Amino acid sequence: MKELTNIYKEAGQQFVDDLFKDYLLVTEKLSGSSFSFERHGGELRFFKGSNKQPINLVDRTLMMYYEPAIQYMLSQTTDNLEDLPEYWRFCFQYFVNNQPGAIEYDNMPQNGLILTHIQIRNAKGKIAKVIEDPRVLRDWASAFQVTPLIPIFSGYLKEEQKRKIREFLSTPKEDHLEVFGTSSFAKYLITCLNPTIEQTTLQNNLDKPIDSIIFKFFKQGTNQVFAAKMIDPYTEALMKEREPIDLRRAPADINEILLLD
Secondary structure: OOEHHHHHHHHOHHHHHHHOOOEEEEEEEOOOEEEEEEEEOOEEEEEEOOOOOOOOHHHHHHOOOOHHHHHHHHHHHOOOHHHOOEOEEEEEEEOOOOOOOOOOOOOOOHHHEEEEEEEEEOOOOOEEEEEOOHHHHHHHHHHHOOEEOOOOEEEOOOHHHHHHHHHHHHOOHHHHHHHHOOOOHHHHHHHHHOOOOOOOOOOOOOOOOOOEEEEEEEOOOOOOEEEEEEEOHHHHHHHHHOOOOOOOOOOHHHHHHHHHO
């Protein structure tokens, strides 16, 4: 997925202006681990990352990293398994602590899981639809007792919002503090898109770093979706500064993931 800033530079302002006419969904990308499950008949199948094959018993024996999440969801669905629509894949960001990567978050999600979206699949695994409606996510998150991912913005941009985002995209990163009065890209963009928001999903205020912001533009009357991201410059710098993982000092869960992979 390309950065919106680079798209603006490479494709030009007119291309971005055309995107800004489409319905827009803006969400925060979190630094947790991707984890999902779906019901197949009388059982749940669990998945990690973008793997097409479910986590099997051998995986679970070798790698205990996802086991708490697996056991939690099994306990939550024991009495109402048949109520889950078959082949719906519930997709989460999973956190074992509040600093899964370069970013240290102020808070942990409820029971370590954030419901980000739901994929409606057929028996062969083909995705027919992706649900990101915040009302639906809230309902299912409440049922599972986890945190829902609530969009930063959904709808059509107003002219003033378009102007502010274009100005941000056209300004070099090193000049953000001087031009916009803040080095926090998240604070500026979130305030432009939704001035009622005072904190992000897991941070207590908008001055704290986040991973990135995802823009999804939906072309009216079609199934076309154009996605782009904007990475927090502070987070980008942190990632560049990080040294290669020392396996002797790495957390046990990292060792287990690397061993399995």
